[in-house]
Amino acid sequence: MxxxxxxxxxxxxxxxxxxxxxxxxxxxxxxxxxxxxxxxxxxxxxxxxxxxxxxxxxxxxxxxxxxxxxxxxxxxxxxxxxxxxxxxxxxxxxxxxxxxxxxxxxxxxxxxxxxxxxxxxxxxxxxxxxxxxxxxxxxxxxxxxxxxxxxxxxxxxxxxxxxxxxxxxxxxxxxxxxxxxxxxxxxxxxxxxxxxxxxxxxxxxxxxxxxxxxxxxxxxxxxxxxxxxxxxxxxxxxxxxxxxxxxxxxxxxxxxxxxxGGNSALIVLADADLDVAVNAAVFSRFTHQGQVCMSASRVLVHRDVFDEFASRYVAKAASLPVGDPRDPDTVLGPLINQRQADRLAEQVGRGIAEGAEVLLRGKVDGTLFHPTVLTGVTPEMSVMREELFGPVACLVPFDTEDEAVAIANDTPFGLSGAVHTSDLDKGVELARRLHTGMVHVNDSTIADEPNIPFGxxxxxxxxxxxxxxxxxxxxxxxxxxxxxxxxxxxx
Missing domain, CATH: 3.40.605.10 (Aldehyde Dehydrogenase; Chain A, domain 1)
Known part of the structure; x- marks a missing residue:
């Protein structure tokens, strides 16, 4: 060629x-x-x-x-x-x-x-x-x-x-x-x-x-x-x-x-298929280094399954190859420029200073930003309110569906979202309570079809x-x- x-x-x-x-x-x-x-x-x-x-x-x-x-x-x-x-x-x-x-x-x-x-x-x-x-x-x-x-x-x-x-x-x-x-x-x-x-x-x-x-x-x-x-x-x-x-x-x-911009939430109920939910949540956050407006930077997980989900999510995120985008095995390439990498690093540092707990701290090598996962976050923290345009995720436990909806809606953004559950009717009911333009049940927050309304x-x-x-x-x-x-x- x-x-x-x-x-x-x-x-x-x-x-x-x-x-x-x-x-x-x-x-x-x-x-x-x-x-x-x-x-x-x-x-x-x-x-x-x-x-x-x-x-x-x-x-x-x-x-x-x-x-x-x-x-x-x-x-x-x-x-x-x-x-x-x-x-x-x-x-x-x-x-x-x-x-x-x-x-x-x-x-x-x-x-x-x-x-x-x-x-x-x-x-x-x-x-x-x-x-x-x-x-x-x-x-x-x-x-x-x-x-x-x-x-x-x-x-x-x-x-x-x-x-x-x-x-x-x-x-x-x-x-x-x-x-x-x-x-x-x-x-x-x-x-x-x-x-x-x-x-x-x-x-x-x-x-x-x-x-x-x-x-x-x-x-x-x-x-x-x-x-x-x-x-x-x-x-x-x-x-x-x-x-x-x-x-x-x-x-x-x-x-x-x-x-x-977006700050999408992916909600995992206690009855969700965790294999599907983990894969969907990782895809929703780390596709194109997290530089997607629909990315799920907030992953809300029922407390009954939170520890197991978090363990699987962190392990999968940590396994994603980061490096030269020309390598066919690479999943995460560089952020678009050094300014974006520096800004994201500053956002992570500020979140940790505000009290966020680090589950996975990826290194930053120039424009290569390795996956980072935080928990122990609260809705008022900057990492929960700002758009994180890169491979950084916040895992948040919840106890009730009402609490999950309240956390998901507590954002100035409203682009996409997802709900994972084995009860599809419940998933649709929950989806309709989210103040966002698009919600996907048992799927990724990243989706676009040429004949379906997007916004x-x-x-x-x-x-x-x-x-x-x-x-x-x-x-x-x-x-x-x-x-x-x-x-x-x-x-």
Missing amino acids: ENTRDRKRNTGHHKQFIGGTWRTGSTDEVLVDRNPFDGSTVAEFRCASIADVDEAYRSAQRARSEWDAVSPDDKRAVFERAASYVEDHTPEIVDIIIDELGGTRLKAQFEIGLVLGVLAEAGTFPLRMDVRTPPSSSPDRENRVYREPVGVVGVISPFNFPFFLGMKSVAPALAAGNGVVLKPHEDTPIAGGTLVAEVFEAAGLPAGLLNVVITEIPVIGDAFVEHPVPRAISFTGSSEVGRHVAEVAVRNLKKPVLEL GEKQSGFGRVNGDWSLDAFTTVRWVSVNRGRAHFPY
Whole structure:
């Protein structure tokens, strides 16, 4: 297979994608894209300027007229070709995910599978831009309600699942008839940005409809969100940044679609299958080094089975291989950067200082953060209230179901959750008491299906995506009425 870094250079991966062309950013600022495992340079980008952002949005706006003229069947074919391109280039994409964000081979394959699901679902959208004809209170009036694209959508993607979470908004927005400008996270400009552009360029999307700008916030400030062209802003990332994005978007009368942080709880009742529960809890916490918004950082276990569960959980966590993500045996690769590793280490240290008991203290070697498990924690401790974006878990015993629900809900977040029990009806009843957007009975807290609503409550964001909910997020409706009689007016 060809060298990945050569392939990136040959396909223009180190440039902006604006107006259907690969070009250099117009600032002197250079963004260095580094491999989080060994610190090597993956690529360098000249940052996009505010003028580049403006040109990207204007291009997306202009290109919509050509896209509007494409038939639904031909639009669907673009997404089918995009999926084929991803399938044909899976080995190279796996290399990108490993090199740029430290994902393991297992994680890379998992992410690519999610992308294929999004593309398949998005391909149905052109045929779902329906017209409804609700009845009228006037006998002469015919009502028509048209579903139409919002116009242009701005998408800001994160660093943890950048290919998938970028595509999760980009593909549905395009399929619903919109132009799109994508700004990936500065740590993953390829997987979250230029790779997405490459896929759609190869699939035959009209030039200029999708644009990708690579830059840093100190260079452009709020220009990406404030720009007058986009009517919706889709952001995936931290709650802190998401709050600012929402404020700027609403102030400029744009629709914000937010998927933010999480602090999910996985509840294990006394009658649970402990083999399944332990495996689900470990998968829910340590997948992609715990850098998943749905991760179960709080594992609540009935006191009758707490000691046995904790022993098994710690043993399994301690056995997970940590190291080079290129090694197929590696389960935990590096965190995205040293800043994230330092922050997580500080959070663990603060939790211990507040009284948390250490069941497993993983060493920190640069960006490699080994599994860490705490117990003896209380709801007011920082490790229980903050999002721990890395391989750190808190095990908490409880005595009653009401207590478990109270602990699970005592968080500013509300993205995902899980309940483990042999009584499925009880599991569903308990799930419905949790103040979170998604709950899974006898499964992991990490789950996503392209046709099922995905989203959170409280500081985990608002709005839903996937399936009909993505269609709603990236479209608007227009009422057109036709009076088939002779209208009468009071004056």
